[in-house]
Amino acid sequence: MTRSFQHVIDDTPQLLLRRNLGDSAGDPKLGDAPPVIYAIAADLDKAKAQSGSVRVEVLGDITRFREADAVHGLLYLPYPYLVPGGRFNEMYGWDSAFPVFAWADTHPRIMREQADNQLYQIRAYGKVLNANRSYYLSRSQPPLIAAMVSRIWHAAEGRDWRDFDPDSVYKSARDWLAAAYDDIVNHHRYWTTGDRMIAGLSRYWDDGDGIAAEVLTGEPGHYEHAIEHFKTHPDERFFVNGALTPLYYRADRAMRASGFDPTGHWGYGALECLFHTPVCLNALLYRMEGDLAEIAETLDNGDAEIWRAAQAHRKIAMQPMIDPGTGIYHDYDTVRNCRNPKPFANFFHAHWAGLYDGDPALAEKAANAALALLETPYGIVTSTEQSGSQWDFPYGWPPLQYFAFEGLKRSGQHAAAKRVAGKFLALAQNVFHEQNAVFEKYNMRDGNATVSVVHGYSTNVNESGTFLWTAAVLKLAEGI
Numbered sequence: 001m002t003r004s005f006q007h008v009i010d011d012t013p014q015l016l017l018r019r020n021l022g023d024s025a026g027d028p029k030l031g032d033a034p035p036v037i038y039a040i041a042a043d044l045d046k047a048k049a050q051s052g053s054v055r056v057e058v059l060g061d062i063t064r065f066r067e068a069d070a071v072h073g074l075l076y077l078p079y080p081y082l083v084p085g086g087r088f089n090e091m092y093g094w095d096s097a098f099p100v101f102a103w104a105d106t107h108p109r110i111m112r113e114q115a116d117n118q119l120y121q122i123r124a125y126g127k128v129l130n131a132n133r134s135y136y137l138s139r140s141q142p143p144l145i146a147a148m149v150s151r152i153w154h155a156a157e158g159r160d161w162r163d164f165d166p167d168s169v170y171k172s173a174r175d176w177l178a179a180a181y182d183d184i185v186n187h188h189r190y191w192t193t194g195d196r197m198i199a200g201l202s203r204y205w206d207d208g209d210g211i212a213a214e215v216l217t218g219e220p221g222h223y224e225h226a227i228e229h230f231k232t233h234p235d236e237r238f239f240v241n242g243a244l245t246p247l248y249y250r251a252d253r254a255m256r257a258s259g260f261d262p263t264g265h266w267g268y269g270a271l272e273c274l275f276h277t278p279v280c281l282n283a284l285l286y287r288m289e290g291d292l293a294e295i296a297e298t299l300d301n302g303d304a305e306i307w308r309a310a311q312a313h314r315k316i317a318m319q320p321m322i323d324p325g326t327g328i329y330h331d332y333d334t335v336r337n338c339r340n341p342k343p344f345a346n347f348f349h350a351h352w353a354g355l356y357d358g359d360p361a362l363a364e365k366a367a368n369a370a371l372a373l374l375e376t377p378y379g380i381v382t383s384t385e386q387s388g389s390q391w392d393f394p395y396g397w398p399p400l401q402y403f404a405f406e407g408l409k410r411s412g413q414h415a416a417a418k419r420v421a422g423k424f425l426a427l428a429q430n431v432f433h434e435q436n437a438v439f440e441k442y443n444m445r446d447g448n449a450t451v452s453v454v455h456g457y458s459t460n461v462n463e464s465g466t467f468l469w470t471a472a473v474l475k476l477a478e479g480i
Contacts, residue, residue, distance in 0.1 A: 003465070005432045012438075012471035013099060013107050015464045018089075019080040022052030027074070027133065028087040029218035036073035038134055040124050047076040062125070065134040066208045075132040078120050079113035084440070085463030087218065091117060092131040093141030094259055098402060098472035100148045104155040111155075112164040112176075115148045119183040127190045130257065138208035139257040143191055143284050146291035149180045153298070174299070181295050188288055191281075199334040200317050201277035202285055206253030209246060219457055226252075229268055238271060250274065259399075262455045264387025265331075265344045269455065272333070279321055279329040280346035283353035286314050290354060315355060327366035329355065343373040343384045345400040351407030363411035371416060379424035380404045381444040390456030394445030396424070398473035405480050421480035428474055437465040438474070 003011070018024040025035035038059040039047035048056045057073075064070060074090065081091040082099055096114050104111045118128045128145055130136035156164055156173045170176040190196070196205045215222050223244065230239030238248035251271035255261055258273055258281070266272040293307035321329045321339060329350040330339035347370040350356065356363035374380050379401050383392045391397070401424045408417035427442055431449045439449040440461040451460040461467060 002436070005429050005438075008432070008438060008466050009471045009474055012466045012468065013082065013103055013110055015466055016082050016085050016468050017080050017110065018083055018091075020052065021047060021050040021074060021076065022054050024081075024083060024089045025051070025054040025074045026089065027072075028089060029214045030072060031217045033072070036071060037076060038073050039076035043076050043078070043124075046078065050076075059134075062134075062137045065137050066210070068210060070134065070213070072134045072213055075125065075129070075134060075137075077117045077132055079117050080110070081117050081132075082110075082114060082468055084461070084468045085466065086440075086461040087457075087459070088131075088461065090131040090133050093118070093128045094144055094399065095469050097144035097148050098399065098469045098476070100151055101402075102472040102475040104151050108152075108155065108159075108164040109166060112152050115145065115152055115180070116169075118145050118148065119180055122183045122187050122190075128187060133214070135213040139206035139253060140187075140190065141257060142259050142280060143187060143288055145187055146184045146288040146295075149177070149184060150291045150294065153177055153295075177295060178299055181292070181299060181301075184288070184292060184295075188285070188292065191285055198275070199277055199332070201282050201314070201332070203275075203277055204254045204257040204273055204281060206250070206257050208253055210249050212249075212253055212256060222455070225454070226269060233268065247274075260391040262389045263344075263383065263391035264385050264389050265340070265342050265383055265392070270389070270391075272335075275335045276331045276333055276340060277321070278331045278346065279318075280331075280349045282314060282318055282321075283329070283346075283349035283355060286311055286318075286355060287353035289314065318355070326369035327362045328369055329366075343370075345374055345380050345382050345397075345404065347374070348380070348400070348404040348407040351411040351413075352403045353407075354410065356411045360412050364413060367408055367411060367413045367416060371420075375420065376444045377423065378427040378442065378444045378447050379420055388454030390441065390451070390453045394443050395441050395451065395453075396444035397441050398424075398467075398470040402473045402476060405477060409480060418480050421477035425474060425477045428470065437462045438467055438470050440467045440470060 021037050025037055035054050037047055037051050037054050037056045039056060041058050044058055065072065077091060082096055083089050084092055084095050100111045100114055121129050125137060127140040130139050130141045161173045191202050196202055226244060238245055251274040252269060254274045255270035260270060262270040266276060289307045289311040293304045296303035296307060318329065321332050323330055323339060328347050333340050351367065373384060379396050381393055381396050382400060386393045405417045405421040427447055428438060432438060443450050449460050451458055
């Protein structure tokens with residue numbers, strides 16, 4: 001039976017849920033490598049119970065997975081988890097946030113478990129991972145766990161907590177919130193210490209060195225293209241004596257932590273990401289600090305003012321990122337000591353995070369300027385540069401539609417928010433009627449799902465006719 005667009009959207013949490021580790025142990029990005037599952041020693045027996053016939057081993061020292069000959073595998077998580085679909089057969093960091101935002105009311109247990117899987121990662125692996133594969137242990141993704149926890153907490157208000165926690169893992173919603181608070185504080189510390197700090201703000205970073213294992217099979221030709229590029233565009237930071245340098249690999253990995261892998265927004269291969277303080281990351285941390293303040297107030301633990309002060313400090317530190325002519329927050333280039341002038345859809349993160357709260361005139365000015373640059377007949381395009389990268393013109397990505405329409409709504413631009421959400425919803429519906437599928441990304445110039453990229457992967461992914469963050473964002477767009 002042919003399913004309707006609405007049925008596919010509503011069925012996505014079930015279609016893309018992996019209930020056992022054995023269901024997602026295989027990794028299309030590593031070709032025919034035999035699957036293996038890793039777990040910390042304390043959870044080894046639990047991992048074996050979920051593994052089926054797949055080999056399970058103790059994780060041990062995570063730095064060993066930075067070696068070129070490391071045997072990579074799936075990492076244990078305590079609950080069933082949502083995967084994006086297709087070649088992405090594991091739980092991703094920011095991908096998992098949008099389902100929580102969309103379905104916390106209608107799928108309370110599943111969505112609470114998605115948040116708990118991320119909170120577990122912070123405790124077991126030191127951070128919310130890019131995804132639960134061993135080759136991702138060296139990096140995180142755009143931080144949204146605080147917003148996920150806040151969404152579930154508010155969904156649980158005035159409702160039986162057993163809807164969210166039928167197995168009574170926690171005594172109450174408040175007990176769950178108190179445990180989550182400590183983990184979120186630790187994840188905030190991860191993003192605001194060490195090499196992730198530059199020029200007083202946070203940047204994307206990866207602790208690993210050398211080739212990213214998932215790229216070799218998943219993005220064939222990526223490194224070869226870089227070598228050919230630098231032969232005609234010399235840059236001794238990244239290419240010396242015919243070989244890519246350690247700094248090249250470090251920068252390539254940092255770009256992947258951003259989620260924008262890759263984009264021309266930060267130069268060739270997005271390598272300059274390493275030297276920017278991005279508005280997206282710092283806006284997300286600003287929102288995290290606000291969420292932590294609200295959670296602290298709820299728990300009455302005395303920390304709320306600490307987080308309000310952290311928010312205020314970050315906002316002051318971000319002032320050089322504002323273009324005085326447009327009011328837009330731009331990524332800041334710490335090498336050239338100036339704003340990155342290239343238009344990019346992370347402009348709307350500042351609206352979503354509340355950086356314009358209390359200044360409606362500036363919010364409207366910045367919104368109008370950003371929309372004039374990036375709005376198309378089909379929604380928000382990622383950038384105005386056709387670099388050949390998948391996170392650039394002419395492509396539009398569901399998470400960036402979300403930050404745009406929810407950010408515009410928060411900053412008082414209700415008509416614009418409704419317009420952007422409606423355009424993207426109409427695009428996805430039209431494509432679905434033609435191809436019977438919801439896709440990972442869309443062509444915002446031509447109004448279709450046709451993708452052809454030089455940097456990234458050309459397949460426009462879906463599984464069972466859907467894709468996780470797209471379905472979730474479409475569900476959210478329906479409510480704008």
